[in-house]
Amino acid sequence: MEIIYERPESLKDVRTHYCAGCGHGVVHRILAEIVDELGIREKTVVIAPVGCAVLAYDYFNFDVCEAPHGRTPAVATGMKRVRPSNVIISYQGDGDLAAIGMAEIIHAANRGERITVVFVNNGLYGMTGGQMAPTTLIGQRTATTPMGRDFRECGQPIKVCELLSQFEGVVYAARCAITGPGNIIKGKKMLKKALSIQLADLGFSIVEFLSACPTHWKLTPREAVQYIEEKMVPCFPTGVIKDTIK
């Protein structure tokens, strides 16, 4: 009999704490599969963010380091400079990356740090109870935008990949939606490319995952997937946003 589907070695055989329909679990799975496929498990270190993915170290079967909220790219920078042959992955949520950690991500990108960023955009702060993030859509209701996000009060959703694409140090930036299998496979290809870029020592790479948070969106998992496609994708277009080594 041929095995066509099994748990990647890079993922521990444990249950995660993620809510039903949460995108983090899928992103973990994709990342673990790629790490296995590239044969880099023994040299990978993930920097886990402060946010729902803070417990990523319970799930990944390789080295993990925690970082203060938003400082993940700075910690990744320090590590990568000491051990350039390690694969360093900065795993971040949208509050972590685009609010409190905006300075760190911009400057790591601009320096062209040889790190890969896994950016999970769920449009709000999951861990603290669904508050507004810089990526929250206009009109979206959150714990801190009870009437919906008003751009004159809170600005526009920040398009991180587009923003970072301006820097020469950024070699690859791509966005995908964690919706159906087709899109998930696309996202996996993107992340594989991003990690290959780090392995080739070419520069900074980032993949953004539009990812559901049914709990705080107050939707069922099925509705949440629809929400990504109908509401998020028009604001955050999916696809390769920058690729200088096509």
Added chain:
Amino acid sequence: MTEKRLMSGNEAMAEAAIRAGCRCYFGYPITPQNEVTAYMARRMPEAGGVFIQSESELAAINMVLGASAAGCRSMTSSSSPGISLKQEGISYIAAMELPAVIANIMRGGPGLGNIAPSQSDYFQAVKGGGHGDYRQIVLGPSTVQELVDLTVCSFDLADEYRMPVVILGDGLLGQMMEPVSMPGMRHVEIKEEEWVLSGCRGRAPRLLRSLILDPGDLAAHNLHLQEKYRRVAAREVRFESVFTDDAELIVVAYGTPARVCRAAVAACREKGIRAGLIRPITLWPFPREEISRLASQASHILVVEMSHGQMVEDVLLSAEFRVPVSFFGKAGGLTFHIDEVIRKMEKTNQKSKIKNQKAKSKKQKHKSKP
């Protein structure tokens, strides 16, 4: 020992760090420690190390966190406002039990203050400027040579106890030039110890974290840290005493003010005042026992600081109110002149004499009652 070179405190500290095996330096410009960043920018690549001018002090301390987690001797330096920004990272480094060296070349505060020398960050350094129950070793050099020696020592202490070590100097020390002899270049390998993150080749995956959700587990982690701090407190106290054996008036000072006080103590001795100086070299752990011992011998303690009274609280705690403690301080960038310290010492001595006489005659009166 090599022959002596004339160097500023800031540059001497940077060179000493490199010779101690520091191979990662991350910093953000701020006066009066800019010479450290500039020196490292030039020297670190020569030594085969990493220099990054970070986007902020927040980034710098977290780069230290990452580099240290990867096993490299790492350092950052700044001055007061920048050190405030580093506090979050220092708390994480303490919690994650990582070695790190942080130099604070203190300037006048609060707020932006000024760029003149100060010792106003003593509380922040010694009591733990970040959140949570943690400690850091705090070293208070008073000459450029001592700054060099303690810089080398700080990396050894950080590695031995896996905790942050702060070099607490004032702007004067950073800027002044003095002849120093540098230690030889030490070859220090990137660590491969059992806690270092290097990829899990041939071993189980490792984790460095400070999040411990279970209250029982976090309580145990805290007890573990406290046990370590007790070990440090028992083993690492350093101080210098000058003429304390028979001293009635004990001056306590650290850093550059201690130099003025040393001269003032010598001058007072010539005037017949039995004065002595205790100069804490480790500000944490504080030389509590020695000051406590002297408190039962001396009749008065005088604390001299470039602040409005910070170390004096530790002296009070050590002396346990068994002896009067006076304070002479100023902040904002003003330094001490020897004459004013001598005057203050004379006054203090006079006061305690009068007080002692009064106490004696009171006792006698009581005795003479039928």
